[in-house]
Amino acid sequence: KPKPVEVEAPVTQYAIVGFTTTCLEAVPLLDDPEWHVWGMNNLHAQQPFTPHTSKFSAWFDLHPTADIRKDAQHDAWLKSGSDGVPVYVFDPPADWPTAQAFPKDQMIAQFGRYFTNSVSWMLALALAKLARDDGSLPPGSKIAIYGIDMATGTEYSAQRPSVEFFLGIAAGLG
Numbered sequence: 001k002p003k004p005v006e007v008e009a010p011v012t013q014y015a016i017v018g019f020t021t022t023c024l025e026a027v028p029l030l031d032d033p034e035w036h037v038w039g040m041n042n043l044h045a046q047q048p049f050t051p052h053t054s055k056f057s058a059w060f061d062l063h064p065t066a067d068i069r070k071d072a073q074h075d076a077w078l079k080s081g082s083d084g085v086p087v088y089v090f091d092p093p094a095d096w097p098t099a100q101a102f103p104k105d106q107m108i109a110q111f112g113r114y115f116t117n118s119v120s121w122m123l124a125l126a127l128a129k130l131a132r133d134d135g136s137l138p139p140g141s142k143i144a145i146y147g148i149d150m151a152t153g154t155e156y157s158a159q160r161p162s163v164e165f166f167l168g169i170a171a172g173l174g
Helices: 021-031 050-055 065-069 072-079 104-111 118-130 156-172
Strands: 013-017 035-040 058-060 087-089 099-101 142-146
Touching: 013 021, 013 118, 021 035, 021 050, 021 142, 035 118, 058 118, 065 072, 104 118, 118 142, 118 156
Parallel strands: 013 035, 013 142, 035 058, 058 087, 087 099
Antiparallel strands: none
C-alpha cells in the first residue's frame, strides 16, 4: 500500500520594514504573495513606499496615541483609513478606521516584558503568528528585517539588545 503524500503548509514569511536605506531591498517583497510585509510609524510618507502602501499587509505604530497625533500627516493618513491596511496600535481610537488593538498582553504572557521598541513587539508578533501548536516554527519560515539598523550612539543603541533578544529567539526556533 503506498504511503500518503505529506503536504507541507505554505511557508509563511514576514518582513519588517523601517526607515534606513536598506528598506529599499524590501520593495520586491511587496509583490510577492508569500511575504507578509509590515510597515511602521510614518513610513507611508517616505519614498519609495508611498505608491505601494496598500501592498503592505499590516502597519504598526506602537507609541502613545497622543504622540502619534502630533504628526498631522500621519494622523490624517490613519483617519483616512490608511489605504485599507490594518494598523496595530496599543489603544485604537474610533477615528482611525483600520486601527486594531495590538495584542500586548498576549505578547507579554508569551515572551516576558523585554520590549524596548516597536521592532521587538513586531518580532514577537511574527513569532507568535508563525508558531505551531508545539511552539516550533514551520520549516522554511522566515523573518526578515529591512531598514532597521539600530545604530550605536543614538536612542537605538538602548533598544538594540531587545531586538537582538527576539532575533535570538527566532534563531533558536529555526
